[in-house]
Amino acid sequence: MGELNLIKDDAVVSLLEDRHILDEDIQQVIQYAEKNGEKLYQPDGDRYLAKRRLSEATFYVEYSVSDEGVVVHTAYSHRSVIEGD
DSSP states (O other): OOOEEEEEOHHEEEEHHHOOOHHHHHHHHHHHHHOOOOEEETTTTEEEEEEEEETTTTEEEEEEETTTTEEEEEEEEEOOOOOOO
């Protein structure tokens, strides 16, 4: 799967900037989900929720697929470190 055409409205662009989430991160999460089928389907909104750990953060992307590309509805991330005993 090549580079995705990400479609984002102004509110989503602003949200992603505030959360320091890059298009590259979103691309990796969606491509991983589409390749491996590791995503949740939300039938009421015809949307998917995908997640992937990249470096020291886990990214979540809510998206839908259209003829023009992938519509990004929201995304967020969290950083956590789990240390062994």
